Structure formats: C-alpha cells, structure tokens
Amino acid sequence: MNNSRRTFIKISAMGMGGVALSTTAFGSISNEFLSDDNLLAKTAKNLKRTPTYCEVCFWKCAAWAYTDENNNIKKLIGNENDPHCNGRLCPRGTGGVGMYADEDRLKTPLIRVKGKNGEDDTYRKASWEEALTLIANKMAEVKDKYGPESMALLKHGSPGSHLEHLFKAYGSDSIAEPAYAQCRGPRETGFGLTFGSWIGSPEPTDIRDTKCLVLIGSHIGENMHNSQVQEMSDAIDNGATIIAVDPRLSTAASKAQHWLAIKPSTDIALLLAWMHVLIYEDIYDKEYVKQYGFGFDELKEHVKEYTPEWAYGITTIKPEEIRKTARVMAASAPSVIVHPGRHVVWYGDDSQRERAIAMLNGLLGSWGRRGGFYFKEKVKVPKFPHPPYPKPKWGWEEIGEKYPYAEMGITSELIKASIPGENEEHPIKAWIVAGTNLVNTVPQREMIEKAIDSLEFIAVIDTMPMEITGYADVVLPECTYLERYDGIRSATNREPSIALRMPAAKPKYESKPVWWIAKQLGEKLGLHDYFNYNDFEEVIAWQLKQMGTSLEEMKKIGVKKFPRKSGPIFLEEGQPYEFATDSGKIEFYSPDLAEKGFDPMPKYTDHKQPDQGFYRLNYGRSPMHTFSRTINNPNLFDLKSENKLWVNPKVARVEGLKNDQEVWLENQDGIHSTFPIKVRVTERIRWDSVYMYHGFGHNNKKLSRAFGMGESDTKLMTRVVVDPLMGGTAMRGNFVRILTENPNKDIES
Numbered sequence: 071m072n073n074s075r076r077t078f079i080k081i082s083a084m085g086m087g088g089v090a091l092s093t094t095a096f097g098s099i100s101n102e103f104l105s106d107d108n109l110l111a112k113t114a115k116n117l118k119r120t121p122t123y124c125e126v127c128f129w130k131c132a133a134w135a136y137t138d139e140n141n142n143i144k145k146l147i148g149n150e151n152d153p154h155c156n157g158r159l160c161p162r163g164t165g166g167v168g169m170y171a172d173e174d175r176l177k178t179p180l181i182r183v184k185g186k187n188g189e190d191d192t193y194r195k196a197s198w199e200e201a202l203t204l205i206a207n208k209m210a211e212v213k214d215k216y217g218p219e220s221m222a223l224l225k226h227g228s229p230g231s232h233l234e235h236l237f238k239a240y241g242s243d244s245i246a247e248p249a250y251a252q253c254r255g256p257r258e259t260g261f262g263l264t265f266g267s268w269i270g271s272p273e274p275t276d277i278r279d280t281k282c283l284v285l286i287g288s289h290i291g292e293n294m295h296n297s298q299v300q301e302m303s304d305a306i307d308n309g310a311t312i313i314a315v316d317p318r319l320s321t322a323a324s325k326a327q328h329w330l331a332i333k334p335s336t337d338i339a340l341l342l343a344w345m346h347v348l349i350y351e352d353i354y355d356k357e358y359v360k361q362y363g364f365g366f367d368e369l370k371e372h373v374k375e376y377t378p379e380w381a382y383g384i385t386t387i388k389p390e391e392i393r394k395t396a397r398v399m400a401a402s403a404p405s406v407i408v409h410p411g412r413h414v415v416w417y418g419d420d421s422q423r424e425r426a427i428a429m430l431n432g433l434l435g436s437w438g439r440r441g442g443f444y445f446k447e448k449v450k451v452p453k454f455p456h457p458p459y460p461k462p463k464w465g466w467e468e469i470g471e472k473y474p475y476a477e478m479g480i481t482s483e484l485i486k487a488s489i490p491g492e493n494e495e496h497p498i499k500a501w502i503v504a505g506t507n508l509v510n511t512v513p514q515r516e517m518i519e520k521a522i523d524s525l526e527f528i529a530v531i532d533t534m535p536m537e538i539t540g541y542a543d544v545v546l547p548e549c550t551y552l553e554r555y556d557g558i559r560s561a562t563n564r565e566p567s568i569a570l571r572m573p574a575a576k577p578k579y580e581s582k583p584v585w586w587i588a589k590q591l592g593e594k595l596g597l598h599d600y601f602n603y604n605d606f607e608e609v610i611a612w613q614l615k616q617m618g619t620s621l622e623e624m625k626k627i628g629v630k631k632f633p634r635k636s637g638p639i640f641l642e643e644g645q646p647y648e649f650a651t652d653s654g655k656i657e658f659y660s661p662d663l664a665e666k667g668f669d670p671m672p673k674y675t676d677h678k679q680p681d682q683g684f685y686r687l688n689y690g691r692s693p694m695h696t697f698s699r700t701i702n703n704p705n706l707f708d709l710k711s712e713n714k715l716w717v718n719p720k721v722a723r724v725e726g727l728k729n730d731q732e733v734w735l736e737n738q739d740g741i742h743s744t745f746p747i748k749v750r751v752t753e754r755i756r757w758d759s760v761y762m763y764h765g766f767g768h769n770n771k772k773l774s775r776a777f778g779m780g781e782s783d784t785k786l787m788t789r790v791v792v793d794p795l796m797g798g799t800a801m802r803g804n805f806v807r808i809l810t811e812n813p814n815k816d817i818e819s
Contacts, residue, residue, distance in 0.1 A: 119134050129154055156300060158300065162294060179546055222488070223504070236591055240597065256424050260424025261425075293690075328395050330391065338423050362649070519541075536768075566632040689763070760806065
C-alpha cells in the first residue's frame with residue numbers, strides 16, 4: 071500500500087456553535103417550538119426564514135432554516151405541510167445545523183504535494199481556479215488516452231445529480247453509488263420481479279392504517295425514517311400488532327407483541343414456513359390471489375415441505391410461534407405489511423429473500439390495499455434544456471453485465487474495474503468521489519486500496535475531511551445543503567409534492583455548491599451548451615414555472631402538493647388491475663428467473679456459521695447518526711459520541727467481560743480493529759452474535775471529535791458473498807472474536 075495515499079488533510083480549524091433540537095423515536099417531541107406557536111413566533115422574531123429539505127439522510131424532510139442578521143443559521147424546524155415529516159424533524163434533521171457550524175469542515179481546495187526522499191505526501195492550499203483546471207485537464211487527458219468511459223463517478227446524495235449530468239455530457243456513464251449494491255438494491259429486484267414495481271423512497275407502506283406490521287431486520291425508530299416512525303407510533307396507539315424478526319431486541323422489537331430472535335442467515339426458511347402455514351391452513355387471501363396472482367399452484371407445491379417444524383431446526387423459532395404469527399398476519403389481512411426493509415445486503419441471496427417477502431405480502435393481499443402498500447405517485451420535474459448526451463461505448467451496465475438484474479451502477483464492480491487485470495474490457499483509470507466515504511461504506515477495504523493505488527487520478531468532493539479525502543489528488547470543499555440550491559425534491563408518496571432547497575446562508579470559508587463545481591468543470595471541458603445558465607437558481611425557476619408554480623411561491627411555502635392523476639391510492643374491491651410484470655399479475659413463480667437460470671421461487675440454502683470462539687458481526691443505525699457522515703457533527707456527537715459492542719451475558723461470562731470494558735476485535739481473516747470498543751452486556755442480543763452501530767471509528771485526526779471514537783464495523787468486513795441477480799455485496803457473513811489486549815501495540819511501538 072502506498073503510504074502517500076493514507077496521508078490525511080492538514081488544514082486549520084475555525085468554527086462556531088449551533089443549536090439543535092431533538093426527538094426520540096416513539097417518544098414525545100422535545101422540540102418546544104412545535105407545540106407553542108407563540109413561542110416560535112417570539113423566538114423567530116428578527117430571524118430570516120428560508121425553505122430547505124434535509125440532506126443529513128435520504129428521507130429529505132422539508133424544513134425551515136432560521137438565520138440571524140449575522141448570517142448564522144440558528145434553528146431548523148420541520149415544514150408542517152410536508153408529508154415526509156409533518157412538521158417534525160428527527161434528531162439528525164434538527165442537528166443539521168451542526169454540519170453548517172462544524173469548525174472541522176473542509177475550507178479550501180487542496181492539492182497533493184509529492185513527498186521527497188521517502189517522505190509522505192502532504193497537501194497544500196490551492197485556488198479554485200488551479201484545482202478545477204487540474205481536474206479538467208485530467209478529465210481531458212483520460213478522455214484522449216482511454217476514452218471518457220474510463221473516468222468513473224462514485225457518488226451519493228443530492229450533489230451526485232449535478233456531477234452525473236456533467237459526466238453524461240462528458241461522455242461517461244461509468245457511474246455508481248453505494249445506496250444500490252451496498253444497501254437497498256436487492257429489495258428493488260425482489261419486489262420488481264414479483265409486483266413489477268420498485269419500492270423506492272419513501273417506501274409506500276400504509277403504516278398509519280395497518281393492523282399488523284412485520285419487521286424483518288428493519289429497525290424503524292433507529293434508522294429514523296421520519297414519517298414511518300410517526301406512523302408506527304400512531305399504529306401502536308391504534309392497537310396494531312408488531313411482529314419483529316431480529317437477532318437483536320431493537321427499539322422496534324421492544325414495542326412488538328412478538329419478538330422472534332431468529333438465528334442470523336435463516337430468514338428465508340422462516341418466510342417459506344409462513345407461506346406454508348398461510349396456504350395449507352387455507353388462510354391466505356384467496357380472492358385476491360385468484361384475481362391478481364400468477365403461479366400460485368407452483369408455489370403451493372414448492373412450500374409443501376417447508377413446515378414450521380422444518381424451519382424450527384434452522385431458525386430456532388418454535389413451530390407454534392411460527393404458526394401463531396402467520397395466523398395473526400392472516401387475521402389482519404389485507405391491512406398487514408411485511409416490511410421490505412432498507413439496508414438489505416446481508417447474506418448473498420438477498421434478492422430472493424426480498425422476493426419471498428414480496429410473495430408473502432401477495433398471499434396476504436396487502437399490495438394496493440389500505441393498511442398494506444399504497445400506490446405511490448410523484449410529480450415529474452422537467453429537464454432543463456440541453457443537447458442530447460453523447461452515447462458512451464460502455465458504462466455501468468457493461469461493467470456489471472454478469473448481474474442481469476442490476477439496474478444501477480454497482481460500486482464494487484466499478485472499484486474492481488479500476489484494478490489492472492480485473493476488467494480489461496472496461497478499464498477505469500480515474501475517479502471523482504462525491505458525498506460518500508467509500509472506505510467506511512464499501513466492504514473489502516483491501517480491494518478499495520488496491521484500486522486506489524492503481525488509479526492515475528482521484529478527486530474528492532466533500533464537506534468534511536473524511537477518510538476518503540486522504541487518498542485524493544485534489545480535494546474540493548463542498549458547502550453544506552443549507553448554503554446552496556439543489557434539485558427540486560419530488561418523491562413518491564400518497565399524494566405528489568415538491569420541496570425547494572435554497573441557500574439559508576452564504577457558503578462558509580471557500581466552500582462551493584456542487585452545481586457550481588460541475589458547471590465550472592463543464593465550461594473548462596467545452597461543454598457550455600449543457601450548462602447554459604449563470605446560476606442554478608435560473609434552472610429551478612424555469613422548472614417551477616413549467617410545473618405551474620414559481621420560485622417566488624416556493625420561497626414562501628417550501629412545499630407544494632399536487633392532486634393525484636394516476637387513480638386511487640388503493641385497489642377497490644374486485645377492481646381490474648394490471649401489474650407491470652410479464653404476466654400482468656403478481657408473479658409467485660417467475661418465468662423470467664427460470665429462463666435466466668435462477669430459481670423461479672426462493673429456496674433456503676445454508677450459510678456459513680461462526681467457528682468456535684467467533685461471533686457473527688451484526689451492525690445497524692443509531693437514531694442520532696447517518697452512516698459515518700455525522701459522527702463529527704458537534705450537535706449529534708453530543709447525543710451519541712461512540713458505539714459499543716453488544717454481547718449476550720452468556721458470552722460475557724465465557725469471555726470474562728464486564729460492562730464498559732475496552733476490547734478489540736479480530737475477524738475471520740485476521741484483520742484487527744484499529745481502536746478499542748467498550749462492551750455493553752445485554753440480553754437484547756443472541757449469544758451467537760455481537761452488534762455495533764455503524765459509522766464510528768474514524769481514523770482521520772482532522773475530525774477533532776470523531777477520531778478514535780468507537781470502532782469501524784466496515785474495516786472488519788473483508789468477506790462478502792455477491793448477490794447473483796443484481797450484484798449486491800452481502801456484509802453479514804463476517805465473524806469476530808473478542809480480544810482483551812490491544813493487538814496493535816507492537817505495530818504502534
């Protein structure tokens with residue numbers, strides 16, 4: 071490994087404090103401003119109010135930012151007309167002010183300076199003109215030498231759309247984001263094959279009206295999907311039954327009438343057994359399946375042997391509990407939701423597991439039914455006029471062509487294509503990385519570092535000096551979402567709506583919005599016709615006018631709702647409906663899968679289990695943080711400063727562990743944790759697993775709060791199984807043993 075690439079950014083810190091408001095999952099809103107309009111008016115007096123939508127996570131709740139006369143953002147309050155938040159922001163959303171105020175932010179463009187005589191590389195401050203010219207020249211060089219396709223974009227969040235436009239204008243479709251192959255891709259494949267529809271975001275789950283909510287490793291209340299948390303709270307108050315399938319007693323599981331502490335990696339066995347009970351006890355929705363289903367007879371025969379007794383030996387869930395919970399679902403149908411989850415890349419057969427979840431919903435008749443899944447709708451945002459994009463010779467589809475159901479770029483495949491010898495037909499020679507801390511997001515860090523060593527050039531665009539910035543040749547400081555215009559938010563929901571994001575304050579330091587960065591690079595590359603505007607505000611104004619509103623109106627209201635045009639939210643009794651599958655029906659049996667050589671119906675297969683002395687490494691979200699991007703946020707760090715290792719009391723006795731004892735971890739491939747992590751002894755985790763929150767363990771010392779706090783789960787993920795349908799990288803097949811002495815002390819000394 072080239073040590074120069076590990077050099078982390080050296081830059082002075084300046085900053086100011088911020089004010090954050092908070093809420094607790096399934097609890098009362100502690101934001102005093104929500105409950106007293108007079109207090110809000112009094113507090114907001116002399117403050118400027120600006121519409122925005124949140125970038126702290128992907129729920130994109132609309133909000134009002136309040137700014138004082140000195141250009142300081144003081145508060146963030148949810149927009150009461152927004153269906154994503156209903157006027158209430160989660161802890162992350164209210165803590166967004168800390169992103170703006172963080173004194174550790176990247177402040178100026180930086181260029182790598184090569185070390186001499188074996189010294190490490192360092193960084194120097196640069197002007198925007200110099201940094202952008204260097205990147206544009208490298209892009210032109212790659213295009214001339216290899217073709218534009220060899221320039222890859224790895225991105226996440228709103229800035230990615232601006233850079234995607236630049237890349238397509240430049241001639242490259244070598245684009246990917248971890249949100250697909252490292253997060254939710256398999257569920258889109260599984261539900262798409264069954265219902266002909268992606269789940270999308272927000273998920274079209276009618277939780278507020280449900281009678282039974284089934285959560286399979288879906289941690290609502292910890293992942294803080296705002297409107298779902300609120301709807302689940304309402305459902306609980308209305309007497310809905312919660313069934314939680316999870317090796318850990320999550321926040322959601324603590325609210326459940328049925329907690330099924332399943333053996334990890336055996337979920338498909340449980341799903342097949344549930345389907346067996348519904349079919350062979352004749353308690354599935356027969357009329358619904360008769361009208362809308364395809365391949366039911368094949369499914370009935372397929373699950374015949376998958377009895378609860380069979381599943382008990384695999385899942386450790388007792389047969390009577392499997393039958394009882396299946397009957398609860400059937401009694402609640404069609405107002406029942408078997409939730410598809412969000413982060414679903416677990417064991418390598420994830421598309422088939424998600425397909426089993428979709429098929430179970432089909433048997434219960436919940437798709438398109440009140441209390442189940444509603445028919446979503448969104449408003450189309452018109453494209454600002456520009457010439458047609460040039461057609462690349464190859465792109466993400468060719469790079470991931472061995473995965474026939476991939477519908478977006480697969481991040482890990484683009485990374486592999488950057489390593490000589492891995493993909494000679496589609497060689498990647500340079501990256502631009504924006505808004506994603508790749509080394510703490512994608513498993514198999516050794517592969518990432520090998521790819522980085524092979525690249526001719528890397529530019530990183532971010533708000534913070536994350537780990538990935540330490541590998542860059544050029545670093546560009548992005549301003550936060552509170553300091554910029556971005557694309558109009560139009561998301562699927564019960565009724566269509568749009569939301570505006572505009573600057574609440576001027577960008578701090580020398581940071582810039584990515585729309586401006588993309589335009590400057592485009593101009594330098596001779597692509598002016600694709601960026602025929604001076605300010606992105608012009609683009610927003612033009613689009614809003616085409617949509618029958620105006621920028622002036624949206625500045626006043628922030629969120630605008632539109633009437634539905636696609637028909638009812640739910641199916642009416644006996645209503646004809648054609649699903650977007652080949653058969654036009656819900657496909658319990660998939661001819662397309664069979665034709666491509668895959669199982670047309672999900673099957674259970676055994677997965678690797680931990681060796682003696684090792685435990686499965688499970689991980690999840692903290693309600694206070696989003697991935698690794700918010701750990702240094704001063705407001706959110708105060709709420710959650712480190713992660714802990716959850717261990718069962720049986721494990722604690724065997725290993726001789728106590729609460730808050732510092733330990734280290736070693737995975738099955740001999741990789742050690744960098745920092746110690748404190749133990750939390752709890753009955754809330756199975757004895758064969760350990761658990762930690764994701765995103766901690768930063769090793770960049772320029773993150774003054776986050777550095778060394780807790781441990782990184784991603785570093786210990788060196789073994790993956792790839793989903794053969796769409797290329798998702800399964801991350802829950804890694805195992806660790808617990809060490810009470812620092813395994814790194816010899817290296818450190």
